Amino acid sequence: MKIMSDIKVTKVGIVGIGFIGSDHLHRLTKTIANVDVTAVCDIVPGKAQKELDRQGLKAKDYHDYHDLVNDPDVDVVVCTASNEAHYEIVMAALKAGKFCFCEKPLALDANQCMDIVKEEQKHGRRMLQVGFMRHYAPEYVQMKKMIDDGTIGHPLMMDERHYNQTQPEEYDSSRSIIETAIHEIDLDHWLLNDDYKDIQVFGVRKSKYVQNDQIQDPMIVMMNTKGGVNIYLEVYVRCQYGYDIKCDVIGEKGVLELPTVPQVATRLNAEYSTAILTDWKARFESAYDIEFRDFINHVSQDESPVGPSAWDGYIAAVTADAALQSLAHDGEKVDLDFPERPAFYVEK
């Protein structure tokens, strides 16, 4: 235990110790400074304790997340449960007056998200952050700053790709929206400081690598913003060659291009090459660390978190719903209309 440093140690409870929960458990105990994971909880009996043992950790192991949320040794709730359980856990944390970090998606649909927004507003300030970690990737932060600085004039168009090397048969077209395109849906309005006006999703020639005919892969997501920017996004989750993220922003007088992970270049066998990652986790690994460091820095001082908010979670949910609707109706354009952004969700 720390004996000297006059730094507050933030006590965290994690609900849901699956794939991403175990990863955050490791991150919060081994990588991020000044955090103590005091409690964990998983719906499957014994699962959380097994992971604690595997990582050489001690913490209270609750069977009911309400007990974790209400434990005075838990200052902050991290929700990494299954998507279906996000809503109730987040609501419980808010009702207990605890800061909460919830992995994306915030909840299952727009209504649930709006409920959460309303619950949070009772506190008069932000209590919640949603795990859209790309906001913390240095390359996107740099790109946003250049847009805000007017480097390329007003943005007019965006060209994006979200490609995965491969996905199993059960990864159907709706998951390509809800789990894949959701990242760009969340990012783009933030990058552009704009709101979406409409969205359409349509297929192109199917790759021979789809496992069955019902799967549309690749597909194109096209959005227009209220400010008139057109966003073109190719989603291709069986592209075979790697995990590849592209983001170009075209402005009135220039173009910005997102860089990728630096790799040693080789001159070999008549080719000049650099490796393309195949694992998405490696692509944004440092973004996860920066994300939690920023979240903890704020809540440890009883300050509201400043990363992606419940409102961002709500926007993503409404937009993804419309995307699914477009996909179900031959790619017709679906209009989007959002209520006004409540005051404390407006970035200063």
Place this chain on the structure above:
Amino acid sequence: MKIMSDIKVTKVGIVGIGFIGSDHLHRLTKTIANVDVTAVCDIVPGKAQKELDRQGLKAKDYHDYHDLVNDPDVDVVVCTASNEAHYEIVMAALKAGKFCFCEKPLALDANQCMDIVKEEQKHGRRMLQVGFMRHYAPEYVQMKKMIDDGTIGHPLMMDERHYNQTQPEEYDSSRSIIETAIHEIDLDHWLLNDDYKDIQVFGVRKSKYVQNDQIQDPMIVMMNTKGGVNIYLEVYVRCQYGYDIKCDVIGEKGVLELPTVPQVATRLNAEYSTAILTDWKARFESAYDIEFRDFINHVSQDESPVGPSAWDGYIAAVTADAALQSLAHDGEKVDLDFPERPAFYVEK
């Protein structure tokens, strides 16, 4: 304080709270997990306490580094004092049986380094790590792995650049070796798994940006290894355009090229461009974090550190001495001869 996690918190004392000491103080208390900085010490009275206050920290503030070294609440000594003081502080830490991290250079000359090596050998295992942080930069780690894997066959040549945007008049030619080229001198034998056979340092046409005629800038450092590899290194510390590090390794059947920090690319004003860093600290910032995380991970479990060793510090000192000798003698080739590497410095 942490109440639950079954993780040992490593108690660190820092000697020397100057520029780099303050930076490491911040790193060890705010960025690296499971460390407690229990004590600090600076030769200038009040300096350490002032920095503790500035960073909102509490720790014992010693006037005499011996007291810090011998404090039972100090498990590990971090030496960031002035170069002249490294020797005595490191020796004191070793004599007290404490693990020690010493910023580069390990000591002022080869004799001091050899003394340290001998003191460390009394422990029968490594107790010390030297702060050559580039060993932890992911791009060098990747490059070393590719060399070790035989990707390009046996290395034959290296082409390197170490350029700074600018340096003040007092940064003379000897500092270009001792503080600048020293990084490549340390890195290259590690990358190549080889030993140096000779070194020469010579000037080229002087840049008009040198502040006085005594300064040789740029200069070329050329080394040959026992294995026959030729290393060509351009050192130019007033290159005006940025902080630029290049490292190509040419092997029998291919070339490896070190990547650089990823930056948003722009198409603007008839140019396709990416920014070049101007601040060296930004270039290897994450390497410093990884370096300390690795060091703490090992010593917290009473294991020897595995980063750059006292022996590496000794090799760098001998080689830099020879470089200065070459520079003083019109770039004549100076032979290098090292005693056999003691057993526990040999990497497994």
Place this chain on the structure above:
Amino acid sequence: MKIMSDIKVTKVGIVGIGFIGSDHLHRLTKTIANVDVTAVCDIVPGKAQKELDRQGLKAKDYHDYHDLVNDPDVDVVVCTASNEAHYEIVMAALKAGKFCFCEKPLALDANQCMDIVKEEQKHGRRMLQVGFMRHYAPEYVQMKKMIDDGTIGHPLMMDERHYNQTQPEEYDSSRSIIETAIHEIDLDHWLLNDDYKDIQVFGVRKSKYVQNDQIQDPMIVMMNTKGGVNIYLEVYVRCQYGYDIKCDVIGEKGVLELPTVPQVATRLNAEYSTAILTDWKARFESAYDIEFRDFINHVSQDESPVGPSAWDGYIAAVTADAALQSLAHDGEKVDLDFPERPAFYVEK
């Protein structure tokens, strides 16, 4: 005159000595081997002779293009007259049984193009080549070969940009289609070995650099092929930063990216940069030379030309007409239907 070489010198007559006609006059007399420009003709009296004098050339100067076409000293007619005159000149050349090179567009509309196709078919072989020079740019030739070789599997999507640095006010939205997008409209079906099924053209947020509100710039051209490939093309002719052509082809297992003109890279002022061209002529200059060399090589031996055909000119005209129709109707999708490609237009 050549006295020894046993090489046939091809006698060329050029109709229309304006901007592009003068350029081709220079090319055919100074750059391309084994050509003799024996006659020229321009509708403006004296204009052709003036250009001959300026370039230090001698040739017959006709006032009526029929005389040039029927001159026995003219083997081949090059038509670089205004777009309105293409139809009648090409028809005259075909009726006279002469090989003909016609600058793009082949004629003003699809009907005229079909007339030409029918006239050409009377000869039982190709007599005509249309000046879509990009087919000869080595980078497109390489790309087509890689597609044909199956390097990336079957193509699924294309991403393209056609950006000009700037255009005057009179360059309206229809010229963005007829003179700018026409190049990609011509290229893409050739690259893909496919036919277009539909096209739509729609605007995005207008650049502040448009000179009046009637101009839609940038705009997006989207086409689907019968084979299911989706083509996304950004046309932005006042992008301010340069002349920039992008072409990515995304296939089932990989992506091809068109390279651009090689330029010396600089490290300067904290930027790593290469120049982007601002003049479109410099971009494809060598393609023009290769185009004419290939055309002359074939017709000099009384062989049919193998470059872009009258049928390609017809396809471009039909597609551009549909694009204009879409633009006039809020970007609605316009279906395309082509008759079967006559036998001798099918590439072997």
Place this chain on the structure above:
Amino acid sequence: MKIMSDIKVTKVGIVGIGFIGSDHLHRLTKTIANVDVTAVCDIVPGKAQKELDRQGLKAKDYHDYHDLVNDPDVDVVVCTASNEAHYEIVMAALKAGKFCFCEKPLALDANQCMDIVKEEQKHGRRMLQVGFMRHYAPEYVQMKKMIDDGTIGHPLMMDERHYNQTQPEEYDSSRSIIETAIHEIDLDHWLLNDDYKDIQVFGVRKSKYVQNDQIQDPMIVMMNTKGGVNIYLEVYVRCQYGYDIKCDVIGEKGVLELPTVPQVATRLNAEYSTAILTDWKARFESAYDIEFRDFINHVSQDESPVGPSAWDGYIAAVTADAALQSLAHDGEKVDLDFPERPAFYVEK
């Protein structure tokens, strides 16, 4: 034959119809405008006629090059004979008062080159061009202009590579200088507007791909100029991976990097790649065309050629001789001293 154009057709005779002679025969008859190859000559009876037949050409076929040189139907002599014969053929052409293009090297040694310089000076103007074609490669032309414009301040260092994929056993170390490094030896003083002061050539660890132990491959050529620029050139003619030419010029405030041949980039199999050429001829093919077009443009108007001169041929010969001497003496530095450049060889 041309009947109308008022353009002089230049009558060329080619001496030596081997590999490069056949290539230039094709170039001058099929690619370059307004040239008539009126005569050829080869020391091997029947060889020239056979090549004429193969290329479908007619020309006088001489057995003795003196007859070709003195033929009034030969305005210009192109010398592509074996290196040993260059001297006498060039001298004969000069004595006959004919313009002459001689492939590199100009002659076998410095003395022969100086004889040629003296013979040419009798004409009071340049009559001769040497076939160092890289002077015409657009990338080098661009680089030279940027140096001359002061883009990077005064040059201080050059870093170069001249790599071939492979060479047979008979390509020994001296050929690595005389046939490979000779291109950079010729180029660098031209790029820098400077003269060489000394040169040294030394080996590094031998590649396992050398066919016998006498071959030094790779080797390093290092030159200093009178202006103080240091040139570092790696010559590696069995590098396995391709034909790769690198040229960086480091100046007081920036760096210039030579681009390479543009190639379609691929994203495939977890790699982002572009092809590296393996055939040196493809690398500089267009430079050969531009070279001859420029040469013919000048001499067709009875103007002196402006490409690489006899003086450049002399400098290359002296420097290559010194390089061989250094190689024979363990890489010792060999001083270079040139007489003052005669007036009409000084570029305006």
